[in-house]
Amino acid sequence: MGYGLPAAVGAKLQFPDRPVICFAGDGDFQMSMQEFGTAVQYGANIVVVLVDNGIYGTIRMHQEREYPRRVHGTDLVNPDFAALARSYGALGFTIETTDQIAPALDAALAADRPALLHLKVDPEGITPTTTIEKLRGSR
Secondary structure (H helix, E strand, C coil): CCCHHHHHHHHHHHCCCCCCEEEEEHHHHHCCCCHHHHHHHCCCCCEEEEEECCECHHHHHHHHHHCCCCCCCCECCCCCHHHHHHHCCCEEEEECCHHHHHHHHHHHHHCCCCEEEEEECCCCCCECCECHHHHHHCC
């Protein structure tokens, strides 16, 4: 966790003519989010797609599967990640519905600076194939 953002910055600096997209969860991103400033400083025009469910999702999934309703230390307090991106001088988009993704991604890929798409999602959808309630019910 935390490696995707600095890896994306490095990839973009090595291959400046290639599009570089970093997919990160909110907890993952917060482990190295200061490197977004590095991207801006060095002109590494990456695109970050940040999926914000307000929890350490993988850890929560394991807790719910093994100890339903007995979770500990997985809730997160998150900033407005799009505003954070803009505060660095990058583009920042807040995405709350599926139809907002394509236009924001197109704008981000066409930009001459780093960009971040802050996707706000429901933590109940813990993975693409299951929910927290389904995990709780499986025991």
